[in-house]
Amino acid sequence: MGVKERKERDRVDMKELILNSAHQLFLSKGFEEVSIRNIAEAIEYSPATIYLYFKDKNEIFYALHGEAFKKFNLYMESVFTIKDPFKRLVAMGEKYIEFTFAYPKYYNIMFIAEAPMLCEESSEGWIEGGRALEALESIVTECIKEGQLKKQPVKVLAFTIWSYMHGMCSLELRDRMKHYTEEEREGMIEKSFKIFIQLLKNQ
Amino acid sequence: MGVKERKERDRVDMKELILNSAHQLFLSKGFEEVSIRNIAEAIEYSPATIYLYFKDKNEIFYALHGEAFKKFNLYMESVFTIKDPFKRLVAMGEKYIEFTFAYPKYYNIMFIAEAPMLCEESSEGWIEGGRALEALESIVTECIKEGQLKKQPVKVLAFTIWSYMHGMCSLELRDRMKHYTEEEREGMIEKSFKIFIQLLKNQ
DNA sequence: ATCTTAAAATGAACATTGTTCAGTACTTTT
DNA sequence: AAAAGTACTGAACAATGTTCATTTTAAGAT
Numbered sequence: 305m306g307v308k309e310r311k312e313r314d315r316v317d318m319k320e321l322i323l324n325s326a327h328q329l330f331l332s333k334g335f336e337e338v339s340i341r342n343i344a345e346a347i348e349y350s351p352a353t354i355y356l357y358f359k360d361k362n363e364i365f366y367a368l369h370g371e372a373f374k375k376f377n378l379y380m381e382s383v384f385t386i387k388d389p390f391k392r393l394v395a396m397g398e399k400y401i402e403f404t405f406a407y408p409k410y411y412n413i414m415f416i417a418e419a420p421m422l423c424e425e426s427s428e429g430w431i432e433g434g435r436a437l438e439a440l441e442s443i444v445t446e447c448i449k450e451g452q453l454k455k456q457p458v459k460v461l462a463f464t465i466w467s468y469m470h471g472m473c474s475l476e477l478r479d480r481m482k483h484y485t486e487e488e489r490e491g492m493i494e495k496s497f498k499i500f501i502q503l504l505k506n507q
Numbered sequence: 508m509g510v511k512e513r514k515e516r517d518r519v520d521m522k523e524l525i526l527n528s529a530h531q532l533f534l535s536k537g538f539e540e541v542s543i544r545n546i547a548e549a550i551e552y553s554p555a556t557i558y559l560y561f562k563d564k565n566e567i568f569y570a571l572h573g574e575a576f577k578k579f580n581l582y583m584e585s586v587f588t589i590k591d592p593f594k595r596l597v598a599m600g601e602k603y604i605e606f607t608f609a610y611p612k613y614y615n616i617m618f619i620a621e622a623p624m625l626c627e628e629s630s631e632g633w634i635e636g637g638r639a640l641e642a643l644e645s646i647v648t649e650c651i652k653e654g655q656l657k658k659q660p661v662k663v664l665a666f667t668i669w670s671y672m673h674g675m676c677s678l679e680l681r682d683r684m685k686h687y688t689e690e691e692r693e694g695m696i697e698k699s700f701k702i703f704i705q706l707l708k709n710q
Numbered sequence: 711a712t713c714t715t716a717a718a719a720t721g722a723a724c725a726t727t728g729t730t731c732a733g734t735a736c737t738t739t740t
Numbered sequence: 741a742a743a744a745g746t747a748c749t750g751a752a753c754a755a756t757g758t759t760c761a762t763t764t765t766a767a768g769a770t
Binding site: 415416417418419430433434437454456457459460461463464466467468469470471472474475478479480482483484488492495496499500502503504 | 618619620621622633636637640657659660662663664666667669670671672673674675677678681682683684685686687691695698699702703705706707
């Protein structure tokens with residue numbers, strides 16, 4: 305009598321169906337622009353049904369927040385083969401920029417969107433996000449150990465690097481670089497990144 | 508026959524009335540949370556009336572965008588009395604942080620909020636914003652001239668500094684520092700800022 | 711096979727939102 | 741006092757997130 309088990313499976317399937325649909329819509333329209341009714345229509349159920357599987361709209365997007373960070377960490381994975389820690393740090397920065405503009409909607413929920421949607425401290429997203437930050441911190445630790453970064457408190461230095469990366473990427477994503485001419489903007493981020501790396505480098 | 512003039516005055520007064528009300532509500536609730544009906548109720552007019560003076564909700568907040576930057580520039584003014592350009596740069600950074608947390612709603616429309624609301628390139632906000640950026644760039648120029656900053660393309664270096672400041676402030680404003688313990692977070696921004704300044708300093 | 715009970719899905723409704731427009735009320739001009 | 745013009749508004753529209761009584765569907769018991 306595996307009926308209960310089957311029902312549980314069905315329930316999981318339904319959650320996944322909703323999530324996949326929400327995910328797809330989210331990637332093309334963004335969070336605020338996707339309505340419960342959009343999702344409902346896409347999966348051919350009534351809007352009310354969705355509330356049988358998720359508490360509210362935010363809860364649906366906790367999942368996406370997690371997805372985004374998983375994708376991010378996956379994206380970063382390749383750099384960990386690089387032996388030299390400073391080179392790894394630089395590669396990570398480059399990947400960060402790449403990710404931002406490859407998945408702007410992801411970047412948005414990860415780092416920019418207002419956070420009532422991610423109160424749950426123990427959510428997938430926060431855990432994966434923590435992993436990413438730890439990765440950065442461990443690279444920074446290595447760099448300091450090898451004398452490629454000046455000796456500083458690791459957490460603070462890592463945060464400083466993160467702040468710079470995020471500031472640059474989010475200014476561009478949120479269209480705050482209109483002060484620059486097309487010509488100036490062209491390659492601005494890459495040039496700035498090079499300067500920042502030079503600033504970081506010990507000697 | 509100053510009737511036309513009086514009507515023009517009335518019109519300006521009405522716009523100001525709406526703007527003041529919107530402004531007040533905005534500072535306590537933020538952009539998305541203020542509705543046209545809120546504003547209408549506050550000034551004791553019908554919602555429809557507001558559309559006789561402003562094209563849409565965004566247009567109302569163009570004005571606030573301008574106000575925010577004016578306030579910002581006013582806030583920065585005090586640092587321009589400082590002779591030494593590098594000290595001035597540091598003071599500007601400190602003021603930037605101060606401003607961010609004194610007026611988070613302003614900071615939000617200035618640098619974080621999505622920008623359909625500020626398409627008009629020629630708006631007050633963009634002009635004032637440009638002024639602020641120019642101020643930073645001229646300080647950077649001076650610092651380079653005096654050898655306190657390493658010689659680099661001014662626009663790019665200024666952007667790098669701005670990116671860092673913005674990244675740090677917006678991560679905090681958007682609650683992305685939950686990875687840190689209370690203890691770690693305490694003073695993190697100030698510590699990071701000191702590190703960044705050290706990185707910037709030539710030698 | 712029929713009846714009962716439990717679960718799943720929904721239509722309709724509520725309170726919001728920005729925005730529009732036909733009509734009313736008031737003011738100025740003739 | 742009548743006509744013209746301007747300022748204002750109530751009601752409506754199409755959305756939104758969310759809830760709930762009701763209906764449909766499935767399962768278990770007789």
